[in-house]
Structures are given as C-alpha cells and as structure tokens.
Amino acid sequence: MNDQQPQPPVPPQGESHRPTSQRPSFADTYRAVQAAQSGRAEEDVVEDKVERPVTAFVVVDAQNDFSEGGSLAVAGAVEAYKATHRHLAGRAGKYSVLVTTRDNHIDPGDHWSDEPDFVDSWPRHCAAGEPGSDYHPEMKRALDYFAAVNPQVPRIDVTKGEYEAAYSGFEGKTEAGVTLADALRAADVERLEVVGVATDHCVRATVLDGLKEGFDVAVFTNQIAAVDDARGKASLDEMAAAGAEILDK
Structure with missing residues (x-):
C-alpha cells in the first residue's frame, strides 16, 4: 500500500490562516455560494435551507505536545493525523464547518505537576505561545489541504x-469569546464528526458534551489515539452508550 499522503494545493492567499473573527459565518458563506451559482442577489437566498444535515469536522487537540516526541506524547497520534489527511482528501466536500480545539495553558494551576498522577495532573504541556501548543505538522498539512480545497468553509x-484544567472543546472559546456550542448553533450545525487526541480524555469529553448539547456525534476510530488503550476502549464504549456513532473510517 502506498502510504504517501496527498499533497495539498497551495492555500489561497489570506484564507487558511485568516483569524476566526474575520472568517465568514456559515450562513453568509452559503448565501454567497448559492448566489454565485444561481445568479441571484445574496439577499434573495436568505431563506434558502441546506437540505443535507450540516456537518462539522472537529479536530481535537492535535498538538505537538500530545504527539510523539512531545512532553505528553500519545502513541499513535501521528498515524491518526495521517488518517485524517487521507479522510479529508477523499471527503472534504461533505463538511460545512471545520472546528479545531487546542489546549492553551497560561497558568492552569495543579493541572500541571512535577509529580503528575496522569489522571488529574500532568507534566507541563501546551503552554501558550510555545511550540508544544502548535498543531502537529502532519495535522497542519491536513488542515491546510482542507482550507485550500474548501476556501468557502x-x-x-x-x-x-488557559487558567484551569479543561478537557472538552465545549469548555473553550473562540478568539472573540464565543463558546463552541454557540458558534456551532450560529452555523446551523447539526452533526459533529470528531477526530484527534486523546480518546480517553479530550476526545471523550468533547464527544459527551456535544451529545449533551443536542448534536448528533460520530467518532472515527482510525483517527484517534488513547493515552491508555484499556481506557480508550472503555471511553469508546461510554461514548457509544451515550449515543455517539462509532465509525471505523
């Protein structure tokens, strides 16, 4: 099998790294695309509805410190990122919104410890502004590919x-201070398809909170990796019992 990853096109100038606050809302994007395709004015398609479920692709904490070689490395993370790249190369067009979450610790209190128990306390990781908090290059290539082929998304x-332990993406906010749940609802999202690390911690928490917020949620098992294999399997069972769809690929 050829494991060579798809090479992304060069992202359009100003698109892939545009701050969230400057990105168009899904509703604005949809109106603009529909207007361009139909020749109508954007205001004439305000009431149009997307017939298929509006699906967001959610990438959880695919950061250097959580990947092989990082301060809190998760075995199998890079292989999961490669699987995400292949997935997006084949199915990027099905997604209406892309979501990325990151740990961004400034002073998270006893979440960091010199003697961590690896349950409630952890080695120093994903410090704001440091390389460990950046997206892993393998995932960044996947995200850049997605942006290049879907500049309208x-x-x-x-x-x-930032100042306390946080596992779920739903505990975070955008640069503009908007919660993930509110941002998803503003984009009319109905379904989340989740990948990233770690299965037994931040992926688990994000999936369970997504279900609590009323979204349909699916997890791709070939695009996640666990800190502990047994806990990872138990977490998948818990997610499934809560209503998540567990997909092989």
Missing part, C-alpha cells in the same frame, strides 16, 4: 484551559 478555532 468557515473555521471555528477554540482554545481552552
């Missing part, structure tokens, strides 16, 4: 955990 960037 809005992206919701969420950071969390």
